Amino acid sequence: MNKKYDAIIIGAGHNGLTCAGYLAKAGKKVLVLEKRYLVGGATVSEEIVPGFKFATFSYLVSLLRSEVIHDLELVKHGLRMLPFETTLDLAVNGDSLYREPDHYRTYRAIARYSKRDAEAYDDYKLMMRHVIHAVRYLMHHAPPNMDFDANPQALIDLAKHVGTVDKEVLYTLIQLLTISADDFLSQWFETDILKAGLATSGMIGSMVSPKSPGSGLVLLAMYMGEIDGVYRTWRFAKGGTGGVANALAQAARSFGAEIRTNAPVAQLMRHGDEVRGVVLESGEEITADVIVSSLTPQMTYLKLAGEEGLPSDLVQQVKRWNSFGSASKINLALDGVPDFKAMPGYGMHLAGGFNTNVSIDSFERLYDTAKYGDFERHLFIDGGLISFADPDMAPPGKHVMTCFVMYTPYHLRQGTWDERREELGDAVVDTLEHYIPNIRQLIVGRQISTPLDIERLINMSGGNIFQGELRLSQMFLMRPAAGYSGYQTPLHNYYICGSSAHPSGGISGAPGRLAALQILADGKK
Amino acid sequence: MPLPTPFHTRTAPLCESHSWRDWSGYLSPSMYELSFEREYWAIRNAAGVIDISPLFKYDIIGPDAEAMLNRTVTRDMRRCRVGQVFYTPWCDETGDMRHDGNIIRIAADHFRVTTADPMLRWFEDCGYGMDVTITDVSTRYAALALQGPNSRAILKQLTANLDLDTLRYFRMGMGIINEIEVMITRTGFTGDLGYELWVEAQHAEALWDRLMRVGRAYGLLPFGLTVLDMVRVEAGLLLIEVDYIATNHAVIDGQKSNPLEAGLDWAVNFDKGEFIGRKPLLADQERGPEWRLVGLEVDWAELERLWAAVDLRPKVVYRTTSRESVPVYRGGTNGRLQIGQATSHLFSPLLKKYIALATLKTPDATLGSEVDLEMTVEYSRVLAKAKIVQLPFFNPARKRE
Numbered sequence: 001m002n003k004k005y006d007a008i009i010i011g012a013g014h015n016g017l018t019c020a021g022y023l024a025k026a027g028k029k030v031l032v033l034e035k036r037y038l039v040g041g042a043t044v045s046e047e048i049v050p051g052f053k054f055a056t057f058s059y060l061v062s063l064l065r066s067e068v069i070h071d072l073e074l075v076k077h078g079l080r081m082l083p084f085e086t087t088l089d090l091a092v093n094g095d096s097l098y099r100e101p102d103h104y105r106t107y108r109a110i111a112r113y114s115k116r117d118a119e120a121y122d123d124y125k126l127m128m129r130h131v132i133h134a135v136r137y138l139m140h141h142a143p144p145n146m147d148f149d150a151n152p153q154a155l156i157d158l159a160k161h162v163g164t165v166d167k168e169v170l171y172t173l174i175q176l177l178t179i180s181a182d183d184f185l186s187q188w189f190e191t192d193i194l195k196a197g198l199a200t201s202g203m204i205g206s207m208v209s210p211k212s213p214g215s216g217l218v219l220l221a222m223y224m225g226e227i228d229g230v231y232r233t234w235r236f237a238k239g240g241t242g243g244v245a246n247a248l249a250q251a252a253r254s255f256g257a258e259i260r261t262n263a264p265v266a267q268l269m270r271h272g273d274e275v276r277g278v279v280l281e282s283g284e285e286i287t288a289d290v291i292v293s294s295l296t297p298q299m300t301y302l303k304l305a306g307e308e309g310l311p312s313d314l315v316q317q318v319k320r321w322n323s324f325g326s327a328s329k330i331n332l333a334l335d336g337v338p339d340f341k342a343m344p345g346y347g348m349h350l351a352g353g354f355n356t357n358v359s360i361d362s363f364e365r366l367y368d369t370a371k372y373g374d375f376e377r378h379l380f381i382d383g384g385l386i387s388f389a390d391p392d393m394a395p396p397g398k399h400v401m402t403c404f405v406m407y408t409p410y411h412l413r414q415g416t417w418d419e420r421r422e423e424l425g426d427a428v429v430d431t432l433e434h435y436i437p438n439i440r441q442l443i444v445g446r447q448i449s450t451p452l453d454i455e456r457l458i459n460m461s462g463g464n465i466f467q468g469e470l471r472l473s474q475m476f477l478m479r480p481a482a483g484y485s486g487y488q489t490p491l492h493n494y495y496i497c498g499s500s501a502h503p504s505g506g507i508s509g510a511p512g513r514l515a516a517l518q519i520l521a522d523g524k525k
Numbered sequence: 526m527p528l529p530t531p532f533h534t535r536t537a538p539l540c541e542s543h544s545w546r547d548w549s550g551y552l553s554p555s556m557y558e559l560s561f562e563r564e565y566w567a568i569r570n571a572a573g574v575i576d577i578s579p580l581f582k583y584d585i586i587g588p589d590a591e592a593m594l595n596r597t598v599t600r601d602m603r604r605c606r607v608g609q610v611f612y613t614p615w616c617d618e619t620g621d622m623r624h625d626g627n628i629i630r631i632a633a634d635h636f637r638v639t640t641a642d643p644m645l646r647w648f649e650d651c652g653y654g655m656d657v658t659i660t661d662v663s664t665r666y667a668a669l670a671l672q673g674p675n676s677r678a679i680l681k682q683l684t685a686n687l688d689l690d691t692l693r694y695f696r697m698g699m700g701i702i703n704e705i706e707v708m709i710t711r712t713g714f715t716g717d718l719g720y721e722l723w724v725e726a727q728h729a730e731a732l733w734d735r736l737m738r739v740g741r742a743y744g745l746l747p748f749g750l751t752v753l754d755m756v757r758v759e760a761g762l763l764l765i766e767v768d769y770i771a772t773n774h775a776v777i778d779g780q781k782s783n784p785l786e787a788g789l790d791w792a793v794n795f796d797k798g799e800f801i802g803r804k805p806l807l808a809d810q811e812r813g814p815e816w817r818l819v820g821l822e823v824d825w826a827e828l829e830r831l832w833a834a835v836d837l838r839p840k841v842v843y844r845t846t847s848r849e850s851v852p853v854y855r856g857g858t859n860g861r862l863q864i865g866q867a868t869s870h871l872f873s874p875l876l877k878k879y880i881a882l883a884t885l886k887t888p889d890a891t892l893g894s895e896v897d898l899e900m901t902v903e904y905s906r907v908l909a910k911a912k913i914v915q916l917p918f919f920n921p922a923r924k925r926e
């Protein structure tokens with residue numbers, strides 16, 4: 001016996017859950033179907049080593065829209081955003097730069113290298129604030145329908161908004177979207193470790209280097225966050241990013257949504273161009289008025305819907321969708337407290353993030369090697385001791401270190417990730433040891449997720465962490481395909497709501513929210 | 526210069542910000558780090574410890590101790606069993622609040638009162654002619670408040686002789702920590718799970734050292750008065766001279782409040798017999814108090830709306846509790862009418878709402894109704910829509926569990 005639902009959401013990643021929450025809050029009868037045993041997708045926390053909770057994939061939160069937090073009452077459902085305020089950039093030659101919330105201490109830290117840069121840092125932050133403030137509009141609006149006659153208002157609104165942006169800000173924005181992070185940052189800074197430390201935001205999750213055009217766009221995308229009205233703040237969610245997913249799931253349930261785990265969807269139930277339900281891998285069929293996919297375009301269109309009856313221009317674009325991952329995630333369970341060579345002993349720096357191998361040239365070299373299908377042994381790691389931010393992540397006195405590792409390409413020239421997974425783990429430990437001499441003896445367990453593992457576990461095709469590279473040709477009107485950028489698909493009653501939709505990836509909930517608003521608006525017609 | 530407390534040799538080196546406040550003449554850290562964020566979240570997510578030695582402490586001992594307190598304070602002290610702690614206000618003859626504090630019943634004839642202001646003369650006068658001795662033990666005991674979800678786990682590591690799982694909310698037990706006798710009360714000013722540790726001053730440093738050594742593994746951080754003032758508002762706890770004015774500091778009658786007006790009706794027992802201020806309080810109870818303490822909440826959408834008017838995002842975080850009282854109105858911008866004032870207000874980083882403790886005219890103090898709270902947005906006074914909500918704003922189950 002099948003119940004009929006108003007909406008079925010495929011995938012309980014944070015966007016699927018957000019979409020479910022909004023639809024359920026509007027009174028819809030919603031069912032969420034998740035392949036894995038737990039909700040969250042790329043935002044999950046799992047106890048892999050007994051007693052130690054790992055943030056399996058994503059680890060920090062910034063982009064999460066305040067509307068989502070407040071509309072879905074996430075605080076009531078357990079969302080807590082803990083401070084994660086410092087960054088320690090570490091260079092291979094022993095240089096280091098420690099940035100912290102206190103303005104003048106950071107000023108002095110930068111001034112050790114360059115007083116000019118220390119001053120420019122404020123100007124840079126202010127300019128970026130203006131740019132973010134201008135671009136923020138896009139986080140709350142679906143890409144406009146480009147057919148002016150059919151829907152003039154969205155284009156008029158966008159034009160009006162652009163028209164109000166200060167011209168200097170607008171030109172800076174255009175630069176940022178088109179040039180490399182290194183070129184962009186060089187307009188302000190001369191110090192390599194500072195420039196490289198800032199440039200890391202332009203590399204995250206993407207197959208670009210600081211000197212590749214397009215890294216500016218990635219940098220901007222990573223800057224689009226705000227917490228409680230303060231732009232560019234990053235925080236650690238209590239319980240890891242799984243804490244965000246759990247709060248979203250609880251919120252959705254409180255509004256009446258049903259969530260089923262261990263329920264992978266095999267394909268859609270189609271009647272010509274109309275979608276009427278889903279078929280689970282178990283063979284079970286479930287019908288609903290609206291089906292929403294939170295998955296990658298490849299999964300949404302090629303696997304679940306099937307090519308048949310889809311416009312060929314869409315199929316071609318989806319087949320060429322670039323979603324080859326370059327990032328891996330290594331989590332370490334530690335028996336004690338790591339000791340940084342650059343900042344020995346206890347201190348607030350332990351409760352923040354650190355970056356290894358920070359220099360523009362190093363990043364370029366890492367990128368080159370990755371471009372040719374291999375990874376370097378001395379890696380760039382974006383790391384953090386998350387158990388200092390939230391002691392509940394590990395048993396008392398023990399710790400969890402998250403290591404987000406860049407330039408580990410999906411396509412290896414030699415061997416497979418199954419063969420080379422441990423080799424990557426060893427390279428990460430070797431790299432860490434250069435900066436944290438006592439790290440090796442502290443490790444009591446580790447979890448390694450290569451791009452292949454990310455793909456396998458949550459069907460993130462190609463392993464790209466954002467369900468598709470952040471590049472101009474895959475953003476806004478082009479996400480996930482030119483001509484198919486809204487949340488509707490060419491199939492009736494079939495929608496998309498994941499990171500491969502506008503405004504793209506990261507823990508924002510924005511695609512999930514905008515898709516829900518679209519579905520509700522369509523339902524009212 | 527204010528005096529050091531018995532913990533000063535330990536707190537001073539940790540007070541990286543060098544930001545000190547004067548608490549009853551003692552040097553007291555305002556915050557330890559340059560940003561209060563970690564201290565604040567330690568209380569709500571791990572554990573925090575604050576030196577509360579500057580509190581005044583009085584031993585009230587003798588066959589008439591119970592009777593003396595019972596006629597002084599508004600709660601029924603006969604119901605306070607040995608090992609129990611009562612929070613209570615006390616009033617002067619007009620029924621207005623003279624002060625408030627915690628009373629620990631150490632033995633049948635032995636109570637200890639802790640208060641923010643000196644109270645020796647008042648208590649002595651109240652006990653005049655009774656068989657009771659009142660001793661100021663303020664400097665004899667040093668004290669720490671260990672607060673937060675991990676506080677019990679930490680304390681369990683410190684003391685084996687006391688069963689902390691059965692020590693209930695507002696109960697007291699004697700613990701042995703490092704061969705030092707420590708009185709442990711499950712109390713605090715944070716509205717969270719927490720304990721206060723009372724120790725003879727000469728053992729203060731040893732207690733601190735042991736606590737910090739063990740606590741580190743549980744994320745324990747020392748915290749100062751700045752974040753204490755934030756979490757106590759979340760907990761809906763009143764602060765003297767901020768949310769109410771003690772009768773001995775009130776210059777005009779209008780500045781005084783009685784416990785019924787201050788939301789402390791639950792702490793006034795009219796059935797226990799005579800106590801100071803009973804008659805006027807009873808009359809006020811029958812008439813219905815003119816004022817009511819309420820909680821106000823301004824939600825995020827409203828904050829966004831207010832700041833959007835000047836093309837800014839809400840500027841509310843990284844600020845601590847404001848004790849600058851602001852008017853509360855009803856009736857909107859046109860024809861507005863002041864109905865009271867908010868006395869403590871802040872953006873709660875935990876609740877992600879702007880919250881305020883306010884005293885409103887009783888007819889306007891209905892739960893759930895909407896009022897206008899004055900806020901300042903870029904130098905302009907604006908009215909924020911606020912909802913009257915149940916206090917406390919934050920009340921985790923672990924506080925009592």
Ligand SMILES: Cc1cc2nc3c(=O)[nH]c(=O)nc-3n(C[C@H](O)[C@H](O)[C@H](O)COP(=O)(O)OP(=O)(O)OC[C@H]3O[C@@H](n4cnc5c(N)ncnc54)[C@H](O)[C@@H]3O)c2cc1C
Binds near residue numbers: 459
């Ligand atoms: C290693 C890593 C680190 C990251 N770090 C950060 C970070 O620190 N901060 C940040 O903001 N972002 C980070 N990101 C990006 C961010 O996590 C993602 O962009 C975002 O979580 C994706 O959410 P989503 O809901 O769009 O998709 P997903 O999380 O991919 O959700 C899709 C869901 O669908 C399920 N599913 C797949 N196929 C099926 C099927 N056939 N049937 C049913 N269910 C199915 C999956 O299991 C999954 O739960 C990171 C990502 C990764 C992988």
